[in-house]
Amino acid sequence: MDAISTEGLTKHYTVGFWRPRPYAALDDLSLRVGTGEVFGFLGPNGAGKTTTLKLLMRLIFPTSGRAEILGRPPGDPDVARRIGYLPEQPYFYDYLTAEELLDYFGSLFGYGAAERRRRTSALLDEVGIGGERRLQLRKFSKGMLQRVGIAQALLNDPEVVFLDEPMSGLDPLGRREIRQLILQLRDRGCTVFFSSHVLADAEALCSRVAILAGGRLVASGALSDIHAFHVHGWELVVSGVGEPVLEQVRARGQALRVTRLADDRFALELPLTVAPERVLAELATHGGRLVSINPLRDTLEDFFVRQIAAAPKGGRMDRAS
Amino acid sequence: MHPGRPVLAIVVLLVLLGGAVGLQAVRERRPDLTPPQVSQSSLLYIRSGSVLQRAALSYDGLVADLYWIRALQHFGRTKLSTREGKQYDRLYPLLDLTTTLDPRFDIAYRFGAVFLAEAYPGGAGRPDDAIALLRKGLAQQPAKWQFAQDIGFVHYWWKHDYTEAAAWFRKAGQMPGAPNWLEPLAAVTLARGGNRASSRRLWQEVLATARVDAEWLRPQAEFRLAQLDAMDQIAAIERVIAAYRARVGDQPSTWADLIRTGFLRGVPRDPSGTPYAMNPYWGTVTLQPDSPLAPLPVEQAP
Amino acid sequence: MTFRVIGRVAVNVFKESVRDKVLYNLVVFAVLLIAASFLIGQLTAGQDVKIIKDLGLAAISIFGLLIAVFIGIGLVWKEVEKRSIYVILSKPIRRHEFVLGKYAGLVLTLTVNVVVMTAAFYGVLAVMHWKTDPAIRAAWSVSALDPHLLVAVLLILVELMLVTGIALFFSTFSSPFLSAVLTLGLWVIGHFNADLRNFDQVLASKPAIWLARGLYYVLPNFSAFDVKAQAVYGLPVAPGYVAFTSAYGVLYLAFVLGAAVTVFARRDFK
Numbered sequence: 001m002d003a004i005s006t007e008g009l010t011k012h013y014t015v016g017f018w019r020p021r022p023y024a025a026l027d028d029l030s031l032r033v034g035t036g037e038v039f040g041f042l043g044p045n046g047a048g049k050t051t052t053l054k055l056l057m058r059l060i061f062p063t064s065g066r067a068e069i070l071g072r073p074p075g076d077p078d079v080a081r082r083i084g085y086l087p088e089q090p091y092f093y094d095y096l097t098a099e100e101l102l103d104y105f106g107s108l109f110g111y112g113a114a115e116r117r118r119r120t121s122a123l124l125d126e127v128g129i130g131g132e133r134r135l136q137l138r139k140f141s142k143g144m145l146q147r148v149g150i151a152q153a154l155l156n157d158p159e160v161v162f163l164d165e166p167m168s169g170l171d172p173l174g175r176r177e178i179r180q181l182i183l184q185l186r187d188r189g190c191t192v193f194f195s196s197h198v199l200a201d202a203e204a205l206c207s208r209v210a211i212l213a214g215g216r217l218v219a220s221g222a223l224s225d226i227h228a229f230h231v232h233g234w235e236l237v238v239s240g241v242g243e244p245v246l247e248q249v250r251a252r253g254q255a256l257r258v259t260r261l262a263d264d265r266f267a268l269e270l271p272l273t274v275a276p277e278r279v280l281a282e283l284a285t286h287g288g289r290l291v292s293i294n295p296l297r298d299t300l301e302d303f304f305v306r307q308i309a310a311a312p313k314g315g316r317m318d319r320a321s
Numbered sequence: 322m323h324p325g326r327p328v329l330a331i332v333v334l335l336v337l338l339g340g341a342v343g344l345q346a347v348r349e350r351r352p353d354l355t356p357p358q359v360s361q362s363s364l365l366y367i368r369s370g371s372v373l374q375r376a377a378l379s380y381d382g383l384v385a386d387l388y389w390i391r392a393l394q395h396f397g398r399t400k401l402s403t404r405e406g407k408q409y410d411r412l413y414p415l416l417d418l419t420t421t422l423d424p425r426f427d428i429a430y431r432f433g434a435v436f437l438a439e440a441y442p443g444g445a446g447r448p449d450d451a452i453a454l455l456r457k458g459l460a461q462q463p464a465k466w467q468f469a470q471d472i473g474f475v476h477y478w479w480k481h482d483y484t485e486a487a488a489w490f491r492k493a494g495q496m497p498g499a500p501n502w503l504e505p506l507a508a509v510t511l512a513r514g515g516n517r518a519s520s521r522r523l524w525q526e527v528l529a530t531a532r533v534d535a536e537w538l539r540p541q542a543e544f545r546l547a548q549l550d551a552m553d554q555i556a557a558i559e560r561v562i563a564a565y566r567a568r569v570g571d572q573p574s575t576w577a578d579l580i581r582t583g584f585l586r587g588v589p590r591d592p593s594g595t596p597y598a599m600n601p602y603w604g605t606v607t608l609q610p611d612s613p614l615a616p617l618p619v620e621q622a623p
Numbered sequence: 624m625t626f627r628v629i630g631r632v633a634v635n636v637f638k639e640s641v642r643d644k645v646l647y648n649l650v651v652f653a654v655l656l657i658a659a660s661f662l663i664g665q666l667t668a669g670q671d672v673k674i675i676k677d678l679g680l681a682a683i684s685i686f687g688l689l690i691a692v693f694i695g696i697g698l699v700w701k702e703v704e705k706r707s708i709y710v711i712l713s714k715p716i717r718r719h720e721f722v723l724g725k726y727a728g729l730v731l732t733l734t735v736n737v738v739v740m741t742a743a744f745y746g747v748l749a750v751m752h753w754k755t756d757p758a759i760r761a762a763w764s765v766s767a768l769d770p771h772l773l774v775a776v777l778l779i780l781v782e783l784m785l786v787t788g789i790a791l792f793f794s795t796f797s798s799p800f801l802s803a804v805l806t807l808g809l810w811v812i813g814h815f816n817a818d819l820r821n822f823d824q825v826l827a828s829k830p831a832i833w834l835a836r837g838l839y840y841v842l843p844n845f846s847a848f849d850v851k852a853q854a855v856y857g858l859p860v861a862p863g864y865v866a867f868t869s870a871y872g873v874l875y876l877a878f879v880l881g882a883a884v885t886v887f888a889r890r891d892f893k
Contacts (some may be wrong), residue, residue, distance in 0.1 A: 013893070057713045060891040077715045085713035091706050093635075095642040107631045108714040135640075152710060330885040337878035342840045344871040348847070354867050387818070443639045 001071050003160050003191035004056065006035040008065035011051050025051040027215045028065070033193055033208075037158075038186050040202035040223075041195040042211035049195040050088055053164050053214075057085055069160060081109065084158035090149035094138035098129055100146050101137065102155060109156050123151040128177070142169045150181065161185060163194035167201055174291045179205060211303075219303075232269040233296040236279065237261065243290035254279055265291055373524060385423030392416050392429070396436050400443065409445035412436060416454055420461075427465070430458035434471055435514065435541060438479045440616070448479040469493035470503060477523065477543075478618065487511040500527045521549050546590040547616050555606045558589055562604045574601040628716050628726040636728020637735075640694060645732065646739075646858045648686050653743045655682060660747050672751055672767045679744040680775055687783040687807070688736055688810065692728070695790030696802040698725045699887065708892055710730030719884040722791070726880060729787050734780065741776050765857030774865060775854035781872040782848035786810055789843070790881040795886045812838070842876050 009029040012022040026048040043049050054060045057069055060073035072079045093099050099120055099220065103190050105114035127147040132140070140148065146169060153161055163182075167175045174253045180203055182192050196202060202209050210220035234254070238246075246258045247265055257269040270276055280290055298306070324618070331401045348354045392415035399409050416433040420426055436444050438451035452475055458470045473489030476482045487510040494503030506526065528542040565573050565584050576599065580584040589597045595612035608615040640646070660675050670864045698720065702708040711721065745768065752760070752767040765771075789809055793802035812819070812834035819842075849861050 002663040016731065054709075054892065057709070059709055060714060060893065061889075077717065080713060080715040083713070085710065090710060092710065093639065093707060096635075097638050100638075105629065105711075105714055108628060108711075108716050110627070110715075110808075149710070175839055327885055327889065331883070333883065334878055334881050337874060337881055341843075341871060341875040341878055344867070344874060345840050345844055348844075348871070353861060354864055389813075389817060394818070398821065457639070497669070 001035070002032045003037070004031065004039075004067075004069055004193060006031045006056075006067040008066065009052070009055060009062055009067055010064045010299070011048075011055060012063040017101055017317070020201070024215045026055070029212075030158060030193045031220065032211055032216070035191055036186070036189050036308060037208060038182060038206050038208040040206035041193060041212065042197070042199065042202055042209055043195075044197055046214075047212040048215040049197075051214055051215075052163055053085075053087075053162055053195060066072070081156060084153035084156065084161045084165055086149045086153040086163045089142070089169065090096075090145055090152075092145070092148065092152075094136050095136055097136055097150065098124060098140075098151075099132040101148065102152060105155055117160050119155060123154055127151045127153075127181075143171065143174055146174070147169060150178070155186075158190065161193040163192065165196060166191045166194055167196060167198060173199070176211075199216045207308055221289060224274075225238045231295045231297040233272050234274075234276045235292075235296050236268045236276060237265055237271060237291040237293075238268065238280075238288045239263070239265045239268070239291055241283055241286045245286045245288070248281070249279060269296065323333055323461045385419050385426055385429075387427065388415055388419040388422065389429050389449075391578060392400055392529075394438075407443075409436075409447075411446050413447065413450045413454070417457075420457060421456065424461040425456075425500065427467075427505065428459070430468060431471055431538075434475065435592075438475045440479070441620075443616075451475050451479075464496055466493040466496035466499040466503070469496065473507075473510075474523075478520075479557060483510050500530055501525070517549055517552060521546065524549065544614070548617055551608065551614050551615060552592045553591065554591065557598065558585075558599075558606045559604070561585065561601070562606070572601055572604045573599070575599075588597075626722065627722045631726055631753055632716070632721060632724025633728035633731055636698065637731045638645050638726055640729070640732045641750065645690060645694065646736065648690065648742070649736065649739050652682055652686055656747050658742060660751060672748070672763065672765075673855060675751065676772065677851070678853045679747070680779070682741045682746065682770065683737060683776060684779045684782075687733055687738065687779060688786060690733060690736060691783045691787040692756045692790050692806050692810075694729055694732070696794040696799045696806065698729060698791055698794065699867045700794045700799050701803070703892060713893075716887045722795070722884050722887050723880065725790055726788065726883075729791075730784055733783050733787065737776065737780050738781070741773070744772075745879065758831075765855075769854075769857050769860070771854045771857050774860050777852050778850055778865065778868060781869050782845060785848075785872050785876050785879070788876045788883070792879045792883040792886070795883050795890070809843060810845055813843045814849065816842070816844045816846045824874060844871070847871065 009026060009031075010024065011026040012024050014020045015023045028054060029048070041049055041052065051060070055062050056074050066182060067074055069079050070082055096104065102120040102123065103116050106152050109172050111119065125132075129144065129147055129151070132144065135146065137145065148164070150163075150166070151165070160307060164180075166178050170178065179201070180193065182318050185192050194201075194205075206220050206223055208220070211218050243258070243260070243266070245267065246255070249268070251253050254274050255268040255270055259267045259269075261267055268279070270279060276293060280288075332535050333591060343378055349548045392412060396409065397413060399407050399412075412433075416429055416437070419429045419433075423429075434451035434455050437454065438444065438446075438448045440446050452472055455475070459465060459472075462468070469489050470493040473486045475488035480486075487507045490503050490507035490510060494501075494507060506519075506523060508521065510541060524542045524545045527538060528546065530538075534549060558601050561579065562573060565582065569582070571583075574599045575577050576585065576588045576596075580587065589606075591597055591608055591612055591614055593613045595609050595614075598607050598609050600607070608617060656675070656679055659678055702711070712718065748767045755767075760767075786806065790802060790806045794804045797805070816839060818837045819835050822832060853860050
């Protein structure tokens with residue numbers, strides 16, 4: 001059974017007061033996320049990521065299509081018991097302390113008082129909220145609210161966690177902590193579905209991704225597949241040979257570019273059609289040594305830009321991602 | 322996945338609203354369930370206009386309107402009531418409050434005076450209160466000739482005090498902007514007060530001005546003129562009956578006697594279309610009690 | 624629907640109102656009443672207890688009204704506006720439980736308020752009672768500690784519950800400002816109900832009379848909850864009247880809350 005699946009999920013909003021016209025925030029999204037996966041939901045702002053998450057949380061209702069979480073429709077109280085959700089830039093009640101907030105949510109899950117105390121204190125430790133837990137949330141910084149948001153999302157040991165832009169607004173240290181947390185969740189067997197417009201996060205964490213642009217799914221699959229598809233050459237770093245030799249290689253069309261690095265090292269960019277072994281063999285006769293060899297491929301950023309450029313564009317008014 | 326069509330919810334809601342409306346309808350029919358006459362007791366919860374004016378904060382105009390509506394309701398309700406001994410007791414206090422809150426509420430003075438002066442049971446039968454109200458208006462706006470004219474009316478029509486009426490008509494006529502018929506009217510009133518011709522002239526003048534500046538007075542003037550017409554007709558019919566008696570030697574017992582003998586062409590009807598009533602014993606003619614014109618004003622010799 | 628979940632939301636609303644210092648109005652109320660009783664005691668003889676009763680009942684009703692309207696309109700709206708609704712609705716709670724919990728919480732706050740205000744009210748009356756010479760007291764037509772006042776307070780509370788429901792209903796789909804205007808508007812119209820009913824004595828046009836009549840039946844009849852004048856004069860209010868009026872209030876409330884839940888359950892939280 002899939003942890004999350006959607007079929008033709010579509011959400012239209014009506015915009016304009018005098019002449020209402022529909023605008024597609026999300027158009028025909030079909031996705032499957034397997035149990036235990038870390039799934040990256042990527043796209044620029046306004047792509048429809050938050051719309052999808054809100055549809056899955058049943059904060060908004062689809063115009064058409066359907067979704068399932070753990071084999072049940074969203075909004076089912078049994079589903080709510082088994083998932084956690086961190087909205088984008090979460091906000092809670094000013095007048096409650098972090099402890100009271102988690103206690104309140106815990107009571108909605110039906111936990112007894114002792115159980116609530118135990119979970120609250122363990123989770124606040126885990127997300128690194130110490131003495132501030134007795135402070136009213138109005139005094140919390142954005143980063144601390146994000147930590148409280150994560151704590152509440154994990155309150156019920158969820159099987160599936162939905163994180164909407166979990167890294168946004170955090171400093172580098174905070175981002176690293178969230179990454180570690182996601183990996184820990186994965187190791188526990190938890191399915192993590194997170195959205196991001198920062199691609200480095202997904203590269204480091206995800207087994208599979210879906211890329212959304214303009215409300216439409218433009219690509220999805222294992223990260224490695226997408227990368228392999230786009231390997232377009234090799235980068236050789238060599239030392240021990242002089243620039244004239246390398247210029248000859250380039251003049252023969254065996255290298256696209258030669259760049260001088262530090263000391264006597266040079267980087268050669270080879271097209272995919274040239275076997276690196278042959279170039280290396282020739283250089284070796286001139287005393288060259290191999291320092292490193294890397295496949296050249298698009299970063300996710302490149303991929304992103306290309307996919308979005310290819311995506312059909314209408315005269316849409318994007319509100320939120 | 323959208324929550325289903327809310328048909329069921331709407332049905333349930335309509336049932337609930339229907340229930341509430343039903344209770345309201347039950348309340349309407351059960352006097353013990355009507356709110357404990359809040360409007361009756363708190364209507365005059367504050368009898369002092371100056372206190373109320375302070376309590377109304379800056380909304381005295383609005384509160385004045387409210388009291389004016391209540392005065393109208395009180396008058397209308399009491400007028401339509403068939404109860405014995407009904408009382409217009411709150412009419413003057415309500416009008417007084419209205420005009421204290423809004424001293425330039427002209428229609429409250431003038432219309433209110435009509436209600437107050439009208440003979441009981443059609444009105445409060447209080448010409449003295451009517452005059453007091455109009456005098457209050459005149460104190461606020463000393464140049465308002467209509468108020469003075471109305472005071473003259475009340476004296477003329479309801480108190481039959483023609484000297485006083487003439488004095489007020491003259492006073493009104495001398496005010497700026499007053500119509501030029503007021504002073505001659507004063508002279509006529511003084512000379513031949515109370516006679517039908519001068520009354521007719523009075524109301525014709527009112528009707529003429531009503532067309533211009535006081536549309537609401539028109540029905541009143543037309544009504545009074547119709548009554549005067551009825552009084553003229555009654556006199557004429559009584560002369561016919563006298564002629565019949567002189568010829569036949571006996572009182573006619575029904576209208577049919579008069580019609581058969583050619584004295585009348587049909588059953589005589591008053592200006593409202595209601596047949597006249599005849600007293601066969603005295604040979605007198607009166608309005609039917611249910612005629613809209615009844616009762617006719619009492620005429621006094623000057 | 625589970626009452627446990629509704630209860631938790633309600634307790635949270637109560638906690639919020641306490642921490643937002645809503646209950647400070649009780650202090651204002653007490654000071655107002657005590658100061659007024661002192662001043663009026665200096666000014667008038669004989670009528671002072673009546674005036675304090677008028678003032679006390681009016682203050683309970685107006686303070687309650689302000690709380691009901693201005694907190695009632697913010698109850699749901701604030702959660703939507705500040706987006707805290709996103710998290711809570713992802714928990715095992717149904718939307719109607721959320722709305723009803725919010726409502727119950729404000730009614731709890733209001734009840735505590737009214738009870739405390741009534742206690743303070745009777746406290747002031749008790750002091751006036753004991754400080755007055757027994758000979759003068761004997762001349763009072765109604766005792767200062769007349770229990771009839773409680774009937775008026777009870778109906779005020781039922782009225783406030785209905786006002787809160789109406790405020791909540793409007794706030795499920797309109798802005799706080801508009802909700803406040805609409806709620807207060809209904810409250811005012813509901814109190815001038817008798818005038819609406821008797822419009823046929825002022826109006827001539829038939830459609831206008833029907834319209835006034837229709838409004839008289841459909842709009843909440845708030846004037847029925849007002850027995851303040853009776854209570855002050857110690858006149859009995861029939862138990863049947865109180866029961867009937869309360870039943871009317873509860874039925875109307877069920878309608879308003881049902882409408883609020885229906886609207887809220889279908890709303891998109893963009």
